[in-house]
Amino acid sequence: MHSASAQEPSAAKPDGGWQALADILKKLEPSVDTSLPETPVQASIRINQLIASGKFQQALNEIEKKQPTVSYMEQPGTDVQLRFLRARALTGLGRTAEAIDVYQDMTSKYPELAEPWNNMATLQLKDGLLDLANESLRMAISINPQYGIAHRNLGLVQLIMANHSFDQAVLNGVTGAATQAAATKRIINGN
Template structure:
């Protein structure tokens, strides 16, 4: 049910069918997630996803069993395309040993660290090289961690429409992952599309009702919507609306 509904919603969001509203009145950023560890550590079962349209779960294993708690294929990549990727990793992170191909998680961990340190262009270059390596190996589908990191890199580089497309793609392929929904909402807020952000955060909480980050972000967006409504009411002459708009604005600034 979540998969079907999220697919329809993702299409609607990508087409702008949901009311976007006016530009945000507050320069407030939502908290983005930087990895998928929360979902992975809880053993999210991605094995039931339909791969008939080309497949999207190459690096994904079935839900973990005792003694096998990693969803991602930890085997080292084949040699195809490794030299170009290894050269980049070695140049950007000299302390890493690239004499032998790294595992998928080692590569994505390295990319995540680069993004954490603001090496956004370099990280995106590595991401593209890694995907090219997978393509050269004849791999079908996309590494879900790699796709998520691509969204982060694009957002950090200010390429927000491309980041939105990346996260929308993830919400269609992996609707049970709450983190892409959360980061999608963050991108919408940057564009002042508050109603669309609410929809995305609602889907994040449907996927993971105890997802604290999405719950907090939803509160922030609801405050932004309240501030915008009070400001509009003040413009229309409603008594005390301007004061309430100012109060809400003060809350958002803290």
């Protein structure tokens, strides 16, 4: 009889003891999140996709969550990428002055990079700040003389400046200036 009563509890569990094993395994499960954290590269790709799809505010919110945890001295690659993404998101939101400030800050923290100077120049150009754009592009080229995009942008800024000068010459009655003004406008417009 003793053996019959020992089998009664297992008879009460039709699963043959699997539930007990499941309960033990449940107790052994980690109580913390064991998923792998997002790498800086994965975060940059994800935020870049937000910007590319026009979700500028969402991207900016994500950047602002990550930036305080990233030191530009300890993680310069991640920091610089977040700063570039921040400036792009601000530009997308029409907050050009703030984006220029981000690029300006980058030029002092990362003086070896030509890209912040070039990107800042494009925003300065959009704001009609031709002299500043010209100076910024010259800085980009002095840092990286092989930076083709900066050379092209400098050429465009100089064409726009030349066009303004030709327009002033036209207003002052200089013969032939109208032809030169028209020629520079065609080049600027890609015609």
